Amino acid sequence: MQSLRIRLILTHILPLLLTIPLMGLVLIYLLETQFVLPNLAVNLAGDARLLSEISRSEFELWGNPVFFGRMLDRVQMDPSLQVMFLAPDGTVLYSSDPADDRFLGARLESPGLAQAQSGKESLLTNYFPLRLNNTLIDVLYPVFDPTDNVVGIVRLTYQVASLYELFSQFRNLIAGVVIFGLLIGGLLGLALALNIGNPVRRVTQAIQELARGGWSAPLPEQGPREVRDLTRAVNHLVEQLRSLEQSRKHLLANLVHELGRPLGALRSAIHALAGGASRDAQLLADLTQGMDEETARLQRLLEDVTHLYGQTLGRLELSLESLALSEWLPRILLPWQAAAQEKNLTWQVDISPDLPIIQADPARLTQVVGNLLSNAIQYTPSGKSVWVAAAPAEGGIAIQVRDDGLGISPEEQVKIFTPFYRGDQGRRIKQGMGLGLSIANDLAVAHGGKITLSSQPGQGSSFTLWLPA
Numbered sequence: 001m002q003s004l005r006i007r008l009i010l011t012h013i014l015p016l017l018l019t020i021p022l023m024g025l026v027l028i029y030l031l032e033t034q035f036v037l038p039n040l041a042v043n044l045a046g047d048a049r050l051l052s053e054i055s056r057s058e059f060e061l062w063g064n065p066v067f068f069g070r071m072l073d074r075v076q077m078d079p080s081l082q083v084m085f086l087a088p089d090g091t092v093l094y095s096s097d098p099a100d101d102r103f104l105g106a107r108l109e110s111p112g113l114a115q116a117q118s119g120k121e122s123l124l125t126n127y128f129p130l131r132l133n134n135t136l137i138d139v140l141y142p143v144f145d146p147t148d149n150v151v152g153i154v155r156l157t158y159q160v161a162s163l164y165e166l167f168s169q170f171r172n173l174i175a176g177v178v179i180f181g182l183l184i185g186g187l188l189g190l191a192l193a194l195n196i197g198n199p200v201r202r203v204t205q206a207i208q209e210l211a212r213g214g215w216s217a218p219l220p221e222q223g224p225r226e227v228r229d230l231t232r233a234v235n236h237l238v239e240q241l242r243s244l245e246q247s248r249k250h251l252l253a254n255l256v257h258e259l260g261r262p263l264g265a266l267r268s269a270i271h272a273l274a275g276g277a278s279r280d281a282q283l284l285a286d287l288t289q290g291m292d293e294e295t296a297r298l299q300r301l302l303e304d305v306t307h308l309y310g311q312t313l314g315r316l317e318l319s320l321e322s323l324a325l326s327e328w329l330p331r332i333l334l335p336w337q338a339a340a341q342e343k344n345l346t347w348q349v350d351i352s353p354d355l356p357i358i359q360a361d362p363a364r365l366t367q368v369v370g371n372l373l374s375n376a377i378q379y380t381p382s383g384k385s386v387w388v389a390a391a392p393a394e395g396g397i398a399i400q401v402r403d404d405g406l407g408i409s410p411e412e413q414v415k416i417f418t419p420f421y422r423g424d425q426g427r428r429i430k431q432g433m434g435l436g437l438s439i440a441n442d443l444a445v446a447h448g449g450k451i452t453l454s455s456q457p458g459q460g461s462s463f464t465l466w467l468p469a
Contacts, residue, residue, distance in 0.1 A: 392469070
């Protein structure tokens with residue numbers, strides 16, 4: 001009883017065990033009382049009427065046992081019927097059953113005798129479903145002379161043994177049908193229970209496998225809708241956990257890679273300084289500048305990791321203040337303009353003078369725009385162009401960064417904002433931790449905005465930052 005499968009089987013079979021036998025009993029009662037007994041009674045009354053008509057044509061022979069015997073031989077009644085011929089006062093004159101010979105000359109005691117004596121047909125049934133041996137169908141029909149006087153009574157009765165045999169066969173047939181129905185219903189209930197139990201068992205095994213640290217293959221979505229929803233949820237959970245595991249491995253690999261380069265450069269500079277490079281003023285300046293750049297790279301790496309840690313803690317904390325975009329945006333574009341021109345890129349800016357004042361965190365917003373510009377400059381070949389535009393749009397403002405780079409394939413566009421994803425972009429060696437666009441998108445969402453992407457391979461890319469006014 002502790003198994004879900006057993007309980008499901010019982011929930012399907014128990015109602016059948018209760019309802020089908022009950023329906024079988026009701027069916028037996030209704031058929032026997034509404035169909036079998038009435039039909040037998042009608043047939044019995046017809047036979048009694050036939051005997052009465054024959055006796056009327058020869059009423060003068062009424063009371064002669066030889067006449068009764070010859071009439072029964074001529075009519076050839078059903079052997080299961082018991083026929084009695086009575087005098088008008090109810091005295092037994094003749095019986096087709098030799099066992100009734102002891103009643104000859106005795107007066108019959110029957111509830112319908114008085115009605116037959118009055119010249120009316122009397123049809124009596126005595127039925128109790130649990131006692132077939134007491135079931136009785138009794139017909140008393142008067143016999144008239146030509147002047148319509150009652151000269152006798154014909155009594156027809158089904159023999160108890162015959163009725164018992166008939167009803168037993170009838171009930172055995174229905175019982176067989178009920179048992180067959182129970183068997184089919186039980187098999188169907190078992191199949192339905194297995195149809196529910198097997199997917200649940202597979203889901204349970206998959207969860208247990210996850211608890212042990214293993215991975216299961218995607219489960220087939222089978223069974224009822226609720227079970228399919230549960231299976232789909234478990235498959236999604238497994239996929240998410242697998243993705244998180246891959247992200248963890250990527251994070252460790254990227255940290256080792258990203259930390260190794262600046263630390264190696266810093267160590268080389270320290271060795272050079274220890275070897276006397278500090279005596280050369282130009283070399284000292286170059287080394288210190290390089291060390292500063294490497295430490296700045298380490299600082300950015302630390303900020304990315306700090307932001308990633310902040311994501312695990314919950315919602316980003318912003319220091320919001322009123323920000324006039326028409327004045328703020330040109331200032332933060334200056335360093336990136338210099339970087340673009342240094343790479344021999346055409347730099348184009350189109351900022352609307354009537355940008356609204358918004359509530360934003362300047363430092364975080366600078367990080368978002370800077371990330372979009374950094375990617376555009378980095379992935380645009382020399383001699384191409386980078387555009388920056390800002391204008392009111394959709395009840396807010398839209399800052400668009402567009403480039404003439406290699407573009408992004410549709411497959412990569414689906415993953416571009418996923419943490420640790422680094423697109424190929426035609427490079428043999430991937431750089432960075434793959435957190436820039438993920439962080440930029442999170443910061444945009446924290447401001448109540450979003451970042452959208454439009455790109456075609458070979459036709460450049462366009463990232464649009466939308467912020468509410």
